[in-house]
Amino acid sequence: MIDVAIIGGSFAGLTAALQLGRASRSVLVLDSGAPRNRTSPGAHGVAGWDGVAPAEILARFRADLEPYPSVSLRDAAVTGASGRHDAFTLTLDGNEQVLARRIVLAHGVRDILPAIPGLTDAWGRRVLHCPYCHGYEVKGGSLAVLATHPMSGHQALMLRTDWSERVTLLTAGMEGFDWQALEKAGVRVDRRGLEAVEDVGDGIDLHLTGGSVERHAALFLGPRTSLAQTPAEQLGCLLSEGPMGSFVRVGPMAQTSIQGVFAAGDIARPMPNINFALADGAQAGSGCHASLLFPGFVQPVVQDPTP
Ligand SMILES: Cc1cc2nc3c(=O)[nH]c(=O)nc-3n(C[C@H](O)[C@H](O)[C@H](O)COP(=O)(O)OP(=O)(O)OC[C@H]3O[C@@H](n4cnc5c(N)ncnc54)[C@H](O)[C@@H]3O)c2cc1C
The missing domain is CATH 3.50.50.60 (FAD/NAD(P)-binding domain)
Structure with a gap:
């Protein structure tokens, strides 16, 4: 049983891992290696990285995690997610299982062209x-x-x-x-x-x-996006509708509607980009840490009352 499993090791997921690693929490980042902007020759609008290839930025992010012994990275796709607060189970391709007390969803969205x-x-x-x-x-x-x-x-x-x-x-x-x-x-x-x-x-x-x-x-063109058949859907997170597709509803600590599950990055925004993913990742890391330290402090988001 690890403290946190992070699904998605790109801009949001790796930033969340950095926050949690600096608190010496046991973290496993699971990533299938297909960030949304992977076909782009250079990412723009990100201070310090303007025009740098996404793969190069992410390689630096991964290198930044090396000094933190409690953080592990693994190339693996999560095919199933279930469980509850303090006892989540993730199934990886190949059927191996990972047990975690908390989940950070940072697996992005799928573009439908x-x-x-x-x-x-x-x-x-x-x-x-x-x-x-x-x-x-x-x-x-x-x-x-x-x-x-x-x-x-x-x-x-x-x-x-x-x-x-x-x-x-x-x-x-x-x-x-x-x-x-x-x-x-x-x-x-x-x-x-x-x-x-x-x-x-x-x-x-x-x-x-x-x-x-x-x-x-x-x-x-603005592509429609999808979260179908993803861990967010499997865990039953409450979704909101955006102009391009649905996204996971989160509160100020990046908490979702499922206790112990946090979400960051494109998955949790109607109009995303890298800067927002970085900020969300930091928020999900610290929100998740707060929930480990102070059980009951971070309450799940709820459906808005119907008017
Ligand atoms: C073509 C294009 C160009 C873009 N250019 C820019 C730009 O120049 N500047 C900018 O600010 N924004 C840009 N964006 C937006 C930017 O790519 C996203 O905002 C950013 O990648 C979001 O980061 P993320 O970590 O939330 O998700 P992603 O970067 O999409 O990463 C999600 C990660 O999760 C992994 N994953 C998915 N499912 C699973 C699973 N089941 N198990 C394990 N791992 C999983 C994926 O393989 C991926 O590595 C662009 C988007 C597109 C489509």
Whole structure:
């Protein structure tokens, strides 16, 4: 029986491990090795690390844990999570079991990309999700936005206002955007379907219905996200609905609705990024430690009363 099992060893999970390791608590970080931004050549907007490859940042984070003998890291996927406060059981691929008094969920979310040929291959390089993370690198270039949800119109407006004079919104059959605002801002609207994309190195070719091909500097889209069949779902954590998908509801100590289970990073936010994951990881580590020190101090979050 260890003090804390952390599911997910990326930005949030490793930060939580650092907090707990510095309190000499026994911690096992279990990680399947697929952080959300793994295809990106450089992470941006993180002070001290701007433009550094995600794998390089995470290697440094892992190295930072080496001096703490109570912290172990393991490359393993958690396939099952069950139990209760002070007695959780995790099942790993290969069926081995880990027993832990507390759980920190830091396993991130799964991106669901539209099923368009070429899109997955270009994801994180020429197909981008966030202007703050990657917009500066394509600033001034011709930018396209593929509509995936009602906020795609806002993304096009943002990009047109502060990133480029040439922005096209591909509506992909969606309606209900503020057409007047888009027209006033100078966003071009294209109602043709997107049949395939091709990363051509210094740009991206968009193959549109009717056979024409347009080259842009980047294609932006907001993917839906999923927590289906993850440890968060298996443990029965209360979820909230965000614009992109559901996320785990947490309180100020990063506690979830299940006593003894904490959550940090993308899994616990509607609009996440690395900075938030780091802060959440620190909060989950210290919240989890407080719950080990003072049983009953950290109470689970509850469902809001229905109005
Ligand atoms: C393409 C792309 C580019 C991005 N670029 C930026 C950027 O430039 N700047 C920025 O601030 N943000 C960026 N983001 C957002 C950023 O990637 C996330 O906010 C950040 O990775 C969240 O960290 P996390 O620790 O919560 O989750 P993740 O980094 O997603 O890590 C989750 C970890 O848990 C592991 N895991 C999952 N399930 C299990 C399981 N069952 N058992 C064991 N391990 C498991 C995964 O393998 C992974 O290692 C980008 C996102 C995308 C999609």
